[in-house]
Amino acid sequence: MTLDSAGDLQVDSGALEDIARRWVLATTVEAALGLSERIDAIVARLESLTTSTTAPLASTESRLLTIGDALSEFMPLPILAKMFIGAMLAWLRRHGFDGPLPLPSPSPGARLAADLATLAERCAATGISPAELRDRWPGVPPEVAAMVRQFAADHCGFGPLAWEAPGFDEPSFVLEAMVLSAGHLRGPEPRQEPIATVFNSSLAAAVYLALGSWIDVAERGILMVRRSFHISILPLLAPTASVSGVTPIDILFARFDEIADGLPSPSVLRMRRQRYETSTSYLDRNGIKPERLDHLVAA
Amino acid sequence: MTVIKGVGACPGKACGPVAKLVSEGIPTHIVAGSILVVRVVHPYLAPLFPMLGGVVVEDGGVLQHAVILAREFRLPAIVGVREALTRLIETDKVCIDGATGEIDILPNQGLGPQK
Numbered sequence: 518m519t520l521d522s523a524g525d526l527q528v529d530s531g532a533l534e535d536i537a538r539r540w541v542l543a544t545t546v547e548a549a550l551g552l553s554e555r556i557d558a559i560v561a562r563l564e565s566l567t568t569s570t571t572a573p574l575a576s577t578e579s580r581l582l583t584i585g586d587a588l589s590e591f592m593p594l595p596i597l598a599k600m601f602i603g604a605m606l607a608w609l610r611r612h613g614f615d616g617p618l619p620l621p622s623p624s625p626g627a628r629l630a631a632d633l634a635t636l637a638e639r640c641a642a643t644g645i646s647p648a649e650l651r652d653r654w655p656g657v658p659p660e661v662a663a664m665v666r667q668f669a670a671d672h673c674g675f676g677p678l679a680w681e682a683p684g685f686d687e688p689s690f691v692l693e694a695m696v697l698s699a700g701h702l703r704g705p706e707p708r709q710e711p712i713a714t715v716f717n718s719s720l721a722a723a724v725y726l727a728l729g730s731w732i733d734v735a736e737r738g739i740l741m742v743r744r745s746f747h748i749s750i751l752p753l754l755a756p757t758a759s760v761s762g763v764t765p766i767d768i769l770f771a772r773f774d775e776i777a778d779g780l781p782s783p784s785v786l787r788m789r790r791q792r793y794e795t796s797t798s799y800l801d802r803n804g805i806k807p808e809r810l811d812h813l814v815a816a
Numbered sequence: 817m818t819v820i821k822g823v824g825a826c827p828g829k830a831c832g833p834v835a836k837l838v839s840e841g842i843p844t845h846i847v848a849g850s851i852l853v854v855r856v857v858h859p860y861l862a863p864l865f866p867m868l869g870g871v872v873v874e875d876g877g878v879l880q881h882a883v884i885l886a887r888e889f890r891l892p893a894i895v896g897v898r899e900a901l902t903r904l905i906e907t908d909k910v911c912i913d914g915a916t917g918e919i920d921i922l923p924n925q926g927l928g929p930q931k
């Protein structure tokens with residue numbers, strides 16, 4: 518297993534297939550089918566932490582630890598999903614399976630497209646075009662601003678791989694997407710009738726079911742990581758910083774174990790931030806402008 | 817005519833100008849009917865799919881987001897096109913076949929750079 522220059526994890530597909538097969542054999546189908554519920558439970562735990570942003574230190578620390586635990590439980594799943602789904606499909610194909618793939622429908626992305634189409638219709642009903650909205654933002658009628666802000670809050674997990682990069686959490690990003698796709702926005706095509714799927718063994722049927730669950734995890738991977746950042750970590754930056762003598766942005770450059778065990782000196786955090794801010798290839802590739810972190814924390 | 821081959825991931829045929837995506841964010845240079853050429857597609861790009869003609873992806877996974885979205889929006893898609901971002905340029909017009917995985921680069925027809 519190696520990490521290439523683009524930051525991608527390159528793995529031996531033969532070894533992976535073996536691991537995937539053993540994993541499926543060693544666990545129950547129910548465990549695989551429970552993956553989605555497991556992720557929903559983790560997200561619910563994270564969302565429950567957002568009820569108060571002015572908690573005292575003890576509560577803040579406890580919430581940070583809960584976030585750390587939840588993310589530790591969650592983070593391996595989308596990574597494993599990326600590795601497992603190809604291996605599982607290859608195994609199925611080699612064992613004679615040639616049926617339809619267990620793809621989610623609508624997928625999270627398709628739901629986003631459908632929701633944006635609905636928002637665009639509602640905005641259009643107010644008589645303001647997407648381009649006018651973008652150009653006048655935030656100087657738009659309050660009811661329109663409220664709709665766009667609510668959409669941004671509801672879809673804050675959608676965005677580029679870098680979790681601090683601008684995404685649908687930002688009204689300006691929402692409006693830019695609306696302008697670009699004006700006149701074309703719509704949800705997915707209606708699902709076609711499923712074709713009967715026949716398996717030549719109960720193991721193949723089990724692998725197929727597990728594959729569907731892992732594809733769901735892979736589809737929601739980035740979305741859930743980014744959403745966790747926005748709904749649970751961002752609100753805690755200010756209270757954590759206020760008792761640590763650093764700025765909220767500095768906290769973004771501390772590791773979880775450092776937050777729990779004691780932050781490094783502010784100068785160390787600032788040095789990390791400076792290194793980040795001069796990583797122009799990374800920032801450009803992910804569409805991150807210099808003022809992004811200030812904007813994130815202020816929001 | 818130059819032909820590049822990848823893996824057909826969603827059947828259907830489409831012709832259009834190449835629109836490359838080399839950085840993240842909302843790509844403002846895409847026009848309706850474009851053939852999106854990208855290393856990998858993330859779900860946040862889904863709202864753009866209804867305006868695309870097709871999708872060409874460098875990454876080879878047949879269960880990746882791009883394929884799932886292409887199937888939902890019934891767009892021709894080809895994956896596993898090595899160095900597509902280098903081999904295709906924005907002034908190219910291409911025709912893609914999502915069943916065979918073939919990309920035909922049409923002779924230059926005087927298309928200017930896409931805005």
